[in-house]
Amino acid sequence: MAAGYAELLRTRHAARLLTGTLVGRLPSATGHIAIVLFTRAEGGSYTLAGALAAVYGLATAVGQPLLGRAVDLKGQPRVMLPAALVSALGMAAFAAVGIGSLPLAYAAVAVAGLFTPPLEGGLRALWPGVLKREDRVHAAYAMDAVAQEIMFTVGPLLVTLIVSLWSAAGALLVINVIGVAGALSVVVSEPSRAWRSAPREAHWLGALRSPGLLALLGSFFFVGLALGSITVAGVAYADDHGQESVYGWLMAALGLGALLGGAVYGARQWTGAPERRLRILVGLLALGYVPLAFTPSVVPMCVLAAVSGVFLAPSLACAFIVVDRHAPRGTVTEAFSWLVTTFGVGAAVGTAVAGPAIEGGSTAWGFAVAGLGGFAALAVLLATVKVLAAPGRTRSITGSSESDRKGSVEPGFSTEHQA
Helix, strand or coil: CCCCHHHHHHCCCHHHHHHHHHHHCHHHHHHHHHHHHHHHHCCCCHHHHHHHHHHHHHHHHHHHHHHHHHHHHHCCHHHHHHHHHHHHHHHHHHHHHCCCCHHHHHHHHHHHHHCCCCHHHHHHHHHHHHHCCHHHHHHHHHHHHHHHHHHHHHHHHHHHHHHHHCCHHHHHHHHHHHHHHHHHHHHCCHHHHHCCCCCCCCCCCHHHHCHHHHHHHHHHHHHHHHHHHHHHHHHHHHHHCCCCHHHHHHHHHHHHHHHHHHHHHCCCCCCCCHHHHHHHHHHHHHHHHHHHHHCCCHHHHHHHHHHHCCCHHHHHHHHHHHHHHHCCCCCHHHHHHHHHHHHHHHHHHHHHHHHHHHHHCCHHHHHHHHHHHHHHHHHHHHHCHHHHHCCCCCCCCCCCCHHHHCCCCCCCCCHHHCC
């Protein structure tokens, strides 16, 4: 790419912001896994584990755009750190009450999810001010996607390690303490304290008044569904093979594949419309999920999991650019948070569907849900080609914050698009 990852990380504040965001996102990256393992350790069924993880995912989905809009209006420190603290307290409450009182358990995971800070969208809002140039920002999106796959590779192993050395409840507590520390590192940084969103048109729909953004969100709902179903199906696969550690290796293999795919994708400068490239990447992602339903022995299954993840990070990196091209002016954090939200809703639905599919059929049925989700994501992109084809001019990245781009043409937003 025009700017290598090493060069990007040498830019002042870049390494700290990326690291702090990744660490701060550990709870959201592994929370559903920790919830499933904790519920199973407490004697709960796959259906209950999937339902609790689904509530957590749905609550996160509701909270992300609301908190993202609050960040756009109030700034990052005043929203992110309080949210991280409340979310950690919610997960601590879940670890304390267990599944003995289901209403309290559901309420605790709902609070933990609802107040998950929108660090992912916040980081992408900070990149233009830190990196200054559009090509460097696009390179940072690819680096971001690669780096978060490190979290998705290391995170499951960390959770299973804590479970084996301590307990499932201990894993819930540790990952959330780490998450608060990461959020604190971000919000006390100079770019986070100085960042302000561009002026925005007052509208109750906010970022959702962009048709292109809605099309992208519809597709990534099904990508999330695929990954959510793999979360539950992976636990069932590990149980079938009598080794709890198999689950951690399976999830780590999935993340490793995405890490390698993202590294290759980010190693070159791509030309042409990112919307067309995204259709190709999502199609390849869908194909990669199909062989998982064969559920072979552990080593081949880990290889298949790694292959299935290869096109995940490239798809996400490309999606970040598409979001940036279609988001209304002044809604950057909210727009990226909607992508996280839709992904989370899809993952929640995937975990809820996979549990009954496994108990009513087999582990293979749980993995089959992932393949169906991948092809549904592709179908949405193919059905909305015209909507995604004309985002207008891309955002001009020239200043130190989004508010410096007041004169730029809003991407994908001409007068007739506005409500």
